Amino acid sequence: MTSEILLKYFPEITAEQLKQFEQLPELYTHWNNQINVISRKDIDQLYERHVLHSLGIAKVMAFKPGEKVLDVGTGGGFPGVPLAIMFPQTQFHLVDSIGKKIKVVTEVAKALGLQNLKATHARAEQIDGKFDFVVSRAVTRLKEFYPWVKGKFNKQSGNVLPNGILYLKGGDLNEEIAESGLAVQQFYLKNYFDEEFFETKQVIYVKV
């Protein structure tokens, strides 16, 4: 497994960031053997299916220093861990309702020395605090997701897109978007990444 794919799309990453990304396969292989957070067949494709996919959000949004981002239903740390490596001056709060997944995230963040990441075992609905953005992947439909997070945003926006949700989704989303009743903006990851995996993948942005 090679990290070249990351440099191909993010040539600006520093040597320190590259070193952190390059620690991920070993860390996730180790932790996945104890607590399953990534499907076995996907672990060989960690960079493409998990790291690069998570960084699809970075193609849409450059988080600023000091901004706060909540990752809801982070599982083993996606998209929050790759984003925390990518934006070391932004504060990331990763939450999941399953404690052993948060254990993996905590251990991975510790091994990487990530100072800007906090991981909490909780349901999204129970999290207090205000954030600039909420990110997520593969947790639930937008209609259900939106009420969990809509009260958790700072009123003041300071980025190119106003504060809101950046959700990684794939497949045909017309029905899901329509049933949510939300106005969304769709960013297609195939415009940024050549690999077939990204053919139907999108970042859905919801302004709150």
Ligand SMILES: C[S@@+](CC[C@H](N)C(=O)[O-])C[C@H]1O[C@@H](n2cnc3c(N)ncnc32)[C@H](O)[C@@H]1O
């Ligand atoms: C399919 S996994 C996706 C994990 C990760 N986001 C990823 O893409 O690899 C969905 C995760 O959402 C978590 N989850 C579901 N409902 C939740 C809630 N209300 N609050 C926090 N976590 C939740 C589950 O525990 C599970 O770990």
